[in-house]
Amino acid sequence: MSERAPGPVTVRPARPDEYDLVGDLTVEVYVDGGLVSPASSYVTTLRDAADRAAKCDLLVAEADGEVVGAVAYCGPGSSYAELAGPGEAEFRMLAVREKARGRGAGTAMVLECVGRARAAGLATLRLSTQANMTDAHRLYERLGFVRTPERDWSPVPGLKLMTYALALRPLSGRGSGRRARSSGPSSPSA
Template identity: 70%
Template sequence: MAETSVARGPVTVRTARPDEHDLVGELTVEVYVGGGLVEPDSGYVPELRDARARAADTELLVAELAGEVVGAVAYCPPGSRYAALAGADEAEFRMLAVVERARGRGVGRALVEACLDRARAAGLSGLRLVTQHNMPAAHRLYERLGFRRTPERDWPLESGKHLLAYHMPL
């Protein structure tokens, strides 16, 4: 897929280049582990770090502020092995990460809107995601954008906790 860049205010969202995959993996681990969202010894950490594998089966997007990559997300089209909840005519996004110093500047919103744009352009019926209980700022963002909770799609974890499912009809 050809690289496209979309400026949303001071934020530019574009497809991650192959030479940025390691950076995206480390950024994602920094946000999730450094931010206390997952434990350092969690079995999820290697998956968070492996942006190269995500890029092979998703559209790995990055957000830049002033030329610096400060966020990333994996847009999962239908058929992606990373689309765990999406139906046949839906997309999903995973592993949204924005570094602490860039929060509150529209980075997360720009990344989610880029996913919405891709799903709409593909003529899909909806966009789905799951999020952790300990991510209230993300929940507020999703709800402001029009996503609604779909508890019947909550994703159970081995720990006994559940990831919270959200959906945006398109």
Template identity: 70%
Template sequence: MSETSVVHGPVTVRTARPDEHDLVGELTVEVYVGGGLVAPDSGYVPELRDARARAAHTELLVAEIAGEVVGAVAYCPPGSRYAAVADADEAEFRMLAVVERARGLGVGRALVEACLHRARAAGLRGLRLVTQHNMPVAHRMYERMGFRRTPERDWSLDSGKRLLIYHMPL
């Protein structure tokens, strides 16, 4: 196991390899579009699919079980062009995706824990995330982990869709 890998039960979280970027992009689209979280014709779909660009500006992490990639997340350190809501002394994570067959196995939690570990190791003050109203299972997980809503930081897309902001002080 490399130093960037962390094992949580049956789940291993590590940095995505360049040969996995297309897989991560397709997995993310499968989860967001296939799960009804984003419309297939949304302008966000190309961004979800472009894991290669994410990897150039974030730390793109994957979760695997028994060698199969079953989840991914983009850890956005301060200054990352993908950090939309984090303050200068905070990190953010984006585009957390877990394939349906791996839900309930601790994959999402392991990915978030890996982001928390990176933010703490960097001496940051907090970790933030943006989520949608239609992700209640994720909201429960974040709250169980200690994240709290910061409704004063919520914002809306041009389409009018409201996005919710969560924060974990470190």
């Protein structure tokens, strides 16, 4: 008997009954992945998906009926944004369960964020990442994000975050008037 091929990944808003699951998943990815110490106060923030959902768009990746990833999309005016300025959005806390990696969940969630920012007519989508998140860096670069070291920052002593940005349209008075080109699809696949 052969195993069934994995089904497609879809991205959708998290439901309130999934907030605890999303919080646990995010903590699992960050703590088990060695990105955050289990003793860090940030674990409380990672676990509080209900707070994220109240302040931004909390999205999940679902495969075969199971939530396998989550991301927080912070549009204009979101009090959860740490990096985005006027005309910009950002996403935070991208997390994909270990067993679901390589199936496109991370890509699908990033593309959903890109699609939301484009639909809102924003100029830029930004993100922060840790230096040791090399798989994530490759994903971002493959999708057209570029490093913005001038925006790197440190939320707490001893932790420096790298930043990336995706230009969604040229800033007024700059460029040729054509939309910025991304190596990824121009609309979300989810």
